[in-house]
Amino acid sequence: MKITPLDIRKQEFKKVFKGYDKHEVDIFLxxxxxxxxxxxKENTALIEQVRELEAKIEDYRxxxxxxxxxLTSAQRTTDELxxxxxxxxxxxxxxxxxxxxxxxxxxxxxxxxxxxxxxxLKSQRDAFISQFRGFLxxxxxxxxxxxxxxxxxxxxxxxxxxxxxxxxxxIGDLFESKD
Numbered sequence: 540m541k542i543t544p545l546d547i548r549k550q551e552f553k554k555v556f557k558g559y560d561k562h563e564v565d566i567f568l569x570x571x572x573x574x575x576x577x578x579x580k581e582n583t584a585l586i587e588q589v590r591e592l593e594a595k596i597e598d599y600r601x602x603x604x605x606x607x608x609x610l611t612s613a614q615r616t617t618d619e620l621x622x623x624x625x626x627x628x629x630x631x632x633x634x635x636x637x638x639x640x641x642x643x644x645x646x647x648x649x650x651x652x653x654x655x656x657x658x659x660l661k662s663q664r665d666a667f668i669s670q671f672r673g674f675l676x677x678x679x680x681x682x683x684x685x686x687x688x689x690x691x692x693x694x695x696x697x698x699x700x701x702x703x704x705x706x707x708x709x710i711g712d713l714f715e716s717k718d
Contacts, residue, residue: 544572544579 547568552558 542575544576547572547575 550568552564
């Protein structure tokens with residue numbers, strides 16, 4: 540059974556011989572009723588405060604859940620971004636390696652082409668030198684033959700001149716001896 544301050548104030552007691560002083564009992568009951576009113580007000584205020592605090596706690600729990608969800612979502616997003624960045628970095632490295640390999644292959648091919656061209660040019664040079672040497676040797680032989688021919692021709696001319704001079708001298712001597 541719930542007792543209210545009003546119940547305390549209206550409470551009637553039996554009167555007995557040599558009982559309590561009615562006035563003192565009334566004052567005491569009034570004090571108890573007043574104290575009970577204060578306690579009820581305080582209790583009501585505390586209940587209201589508890590409700591407010593429970594509401595705040597519930598708000599904080601919702602905020603905590605929201606923060607937890609946000610943190611989890613941020614962590615998932617961060618993990619996904621990291622995975623994507625790692626994949627992208629791997630792709631960039633892979634593409635860079637492929638490009639480097641392609642460039643190296645092209646450079647190697649160009650080097651092989653240049654080496655082939657150099658080899659062909661060396662062969663052409665050697666062939667040209669050989670042909671030119673043959674040409675020069677032939678020209679030298681011709682010159683030597685021509686010189687040889689000129690020498691022989693000079694010798695023949697000289698022999699003819701000497702013969703002519705000798706013949707003329709012989710004829711001159713003949714004429715002189717006839718005189």
